[in-house]
Amino acid sequence: MSQLITKNVINRNTEEAIAILYSCGEGSNDELFWEDIKEPYKSILEECYYVNEEGKYNQLEQITNSIKYNRISYIKLGIQLYQVKYYRLYKNRYKSFKEYCEKAVHYQIWRANQVIDSASIAIKLIKAGFNIIPQNEAQARLLIKLSEEELVQKWQEVLDTYEPHKITANRIEMIIFGEQNLKKGTLKLPxxxxxxxxxxxxxxxxxxxxxxxxxxxxxxxxxxxxxxxxxxxxxxxxxxxxxxxxxxxxxxxxxxxxxxxxxxxxxxxxxxxxxxxxxxxxxxxxxxxxxxxxxxxxxxxxxxxxxx
Structure with a gap:
């Protein structure tokens, strides 16, 4: 953030921003409560504050693009994990990428690799000219094992079958595997x-x-x-x-x-x-x-x- 937010620079009424971001203690209505909160939560809350403060000056198109960006943020997450893995950025603090995943970002290594592969799928679809791509990592994950030719073909079939807002992981899975060949799941019962x-x-x-x-x-x-x-x-x-x-x-x-x-x-x-x-x-x-x-x-x- 370009500006450090502390109680010394805040002079706002809670009605002008999201009240939950402020401390509710007596006499502290103008204080933001996350001054001593650890990362990454502090940065997230600061960003939420700025989103709220700047929101009244933004145009709808700006906000819409921001919403779309955040929905497909798994792409950025996958690329960041790939950077750590490919350039071995973990080597000075961790024995392996596996140890980094488990201790630093609390991912199992297979899950981290899954996110990396899902991000790759999204980039391939963008490169192929699609304006609509999987809206979350769970949707992209289902396309990982397809060849590039199958990927384009199956994703086009998804778009031809469903309107964008009706695309779900289950519907993607049905198109890829067919109704008769869906992977077996488990049912938790007493x-x-x-x-x-x-x-x-x-x-x-x-x-x-x-x-x-x-x-x-x-x-x-x-x-x-x-x-x-x-x-x-x-x-x-x-x-x-x-x-x-x-x-x-x-x-x-x-x-x-x-x-x-x-x-x-x-x-x-x-x-x-x-x-x-x-x-x-x-x-x-x-x-x-x-x-x-x-x-x-x-x-x-x-x-x-x-x-x-």
Whole structure:
């Protein structure tokens, strides 16, 4: 800043500037509160003060350009990080760029490199003649792995599809990867809910992801009493009213279990012991999980042969 702001040079009424920038102590209405604030916060607050003071003299176009500049400030940030990395400006104080990122600017190195790459993407689009570029680093980040030809093509597709104010990271991602190939995300749920989903999935012989997908698709319904209904009624009918061939196969499998020197029940018992030793879920769930695991392992092949 060209002028150092202190309480000695301030002679303003709080109504003329943003009141929050001033101290609210008794008798100190004309004092700015950040006199002893550390950097970078002091510079930010000083700049906010000047923006407010000069705002009434600025033209709308000046303010608009300033707003646009600040929205794409990730470009400047990426270039600054690149300068530190390329010229090794960190070498007198830090062992590596990684240490600089972590200790000086509180970035993980992969994140800093991501910002550098995002800034590069924005510059390439400007160089290619685009007047509208990604408005934040999250949008630019999605374009990093594209070749220069793909970059121009995909970004033009984004602009042809959406008005500038409707462009979001999710919409860019959909155009780049396609609706069917979007990257998988994670869903944070309470632990108890996750356990209940896993138990219900095991009861239905599927993974938790498959269970949720089938529920959303309407292929499976969980009733209020915990029972499930599916659209595969013909398969359920087969299982509820097994054929003679299916019963014979089951009987053969049970005989094998009973007379093997080391049978599946032994495996089940060992699985159960291991689960009880390591698990934090309730005992009923453990037994159900282990039983279903060994039961379906020995029966699924026979059942599927009959069903199919």
């Amino acid at each position: 632990i108890q809910v996750i356990r209940e989903i896993e138990v219900k999935a095991i009861e239905n012989g599927m993974t938790a992801g498959d269970l949720i997908t089938k529920i959303i698709a309407g292929e499976l319904i969980i009733n209020s009493d915990g029972s499930t209904e599916t659209k595969f009624k013909e398969r359920l009918e087969i299982l509820e009213n097994p054929s003679t061939e299916m019963l014979n196969n089951w009987e053969k499998d049970l005989n094998k279990l009973a007379f093997q020197e080391r049978n599946k029940v032994d495996d089940f018992a060992e699985d159960l012991a291991e689960e009880v030793k390591n698990t934090v879920i309730d005992f009923k769930t453990v037994i159900k999980k282990c039983f279903i695991k060994f039961f379906f392992a020995s029966k699924s092949l026979s059942i599927m042969k009959v069903i199919n």
